[in-house]
Structures are given as structure tokens and as C-alpha cells.
Amino acid sequence: MSELNLRQIRYVVAMADAGSISAAARSLDVTQPTLSTSLRELEHSLGVALFVRSRGRPLTMTAEGRVLLPEIRRLVAHADDVAQRASGLAAPATGTVRVGSLVTVAPVVVPPLIREFRAQQPDAGVSVVTADQRELLVALDTGDLHMVLTYDLDIDDGVHFIPIAKVAPKVLLPSAHPLAGRRSVALSALAGEPFVLLDLPVSVDYFQAVFLAAGVSMRPAMRCSDLSFVRGLVAEHLGYSVVNLVPSQRGDDGLSYVCIDGPVPQLQLGLAMADRALPAAADEFAVLVRARLPKLLATRTGRRS
DSSP states (O other): OOOOOHEEEEEHHHHHHHHHHHHHHHHHHHHHHHHHHHHHHHOOOOHHHEEEEEESOOOOOOOOHHHHHHHHHHHHHHHHHHHHHHHHHHSOEEEEEEEETTTTTTTEEEEEEHHHHHOOOTTEEEEEEEHHHHHHHHHHHHTTTEEEESSSSSOOOOOOEEEEEEOOOOEEEEETTEEEEEEEHHHHHHEEEEEEEETTHHHHHHHHHHHHTEEEEOOEEEEEEEEEHHHHHTTTSSOOOESSSOOOOOSOOOEEEESSSSSSOOOOEEEEEEOOOOOOHHHHHHHHHHHHHHHOOOOOSSOOO
């Protein structure tokens, strides 16, 4: 096998993302013959075809190409990280930090973290991807993300998870609900009311464990993958839900967060990272998250709005 060329590797990622050689050529500002020649040379070096080329049809990856693409993405991401790390030796906080966050976590804590990071490191940037747990861990593995702000749910063995704060589940009720003013409530007291489930991959298993610990069967009346929609349904007295994070600045949202009686499983909120070196800016962002995250988590529950 010939020595791999990083530029050719980057071209493959661009072609896979664009779905055609012509579109990839435009995005890279190179000619189509340049990409075609580069692809042939790389396929010859690897000894396998990466794409199926058919005139008039979208560019599709071969079975071998689909297997190799995650590794190719990791190579490109690692090369970018090395370049950022090298430049960071002279300018400690430059470049862009690629952060992933669970969709339920991001609205509560990510905006203030970005604001504080920009104030501390004006020459660095932050890009944020929100998704469910499985999507985020895949992006972390391929190198598309430097770190993921999430819970300790279904974390792979190859991922380094840094726990930062424990988060207990809470019942989400309309603020006018008879139980909204209590310090805590048993899930059994709500057994006759409709339950609105925040239906996200992996998270569902956790909510099931919460109900099992409380000795109550989880029977969702409605399932939603959007936390804002769940809050809206509860605010309109269409049911109750179970969540983990309480926004620190809520305004008059018509909602109340009440602790759950009894021993129920808690989650650890923290940072998931791959086993590779981070650019200096990413290191700085991780330090900020570990210092500031506990203070950003609201501690008030059962407050009428």
C-alpha cells in the first residue's frame, strides 16, 4: 500500500458529504478532474473502491467505502486537532471548539457557557451540535466533536466520562396543580393522571428505571421528542412529566418542578471525551465547564410560577 495523502483523504470526506464529484469540487474550489484523479489514486493506494460512479446518478459509497468512512473522518478530525494544537502552543486559545450537547441539556446550560467562554477567550470560537445520546457519541467517535455535554447514559468503554454534577429527576407539573406547592411528591400520587413522556433514545430507559424504583408502571399517554413541546403540554394541563434539569431563568412559564419522593436513580451530568489530545481552546472550554456547570444548574424546585 502506498503512503496515504491527507489532501486525498479530505477530498473523500467532501465527496461523501456532497453526494457528487461536481458539488464537492465547487465546495473545495478545485476542478472535477482533480477530484476524479485524486480518488482513483487513493483507491489504488487502498486497494478498494470507495465510490460507485454511474453517469447521471448520485455518487454512492461502496460497502468497503461505508466501512472506511468513519475511520477516514477520524483521520481528518485528528489532523485538524493536531494543527489547532500546534497553533495553540503559540496562541493558547484559538480555533473552534466543537461541542455536542444532549437536546435536553443544551438550552439550560450551553448558552451561558458560550457567553463566558467568549468573554474569557475572544480569539476562540464554539460550534454546538444538539442531538440525542447515540448520535452525539457517534460524532464524538468519528472526531466531529471534541466533547459532549451529557449524562452518564450508555457511555461506551472507549469514552472518557468526567462527572461534574448529580442531577435528580423531578416531576413537571402545571403551576396551578394541587401538588405543585409541595416539596416532594410520590409518583403513585399521579398514577391516575396522563403522563407525557420525553421520548428520546436511551433516555426512555432511564425514565422507566425511575418509575420502577417508585413502584409505579410507566404508561405514557403521550410521547414527544421535543422538551419544549413537553413543557407546553404540561403548562396547558394536558398531563405531567418527569425531567432532570430546571432552567435557572424561567419567567412565568406556568410550570412547577417538584422533587420525587423515595430513592430514585439520579444521573451524572458531565463531559464525554474521546481518548485523544484536544486543541488548547477545547481544553480551556472543558476547564470552564467543570468550574461553572454546577453553578448553572438550578436548585429550586416546587416553585409556583
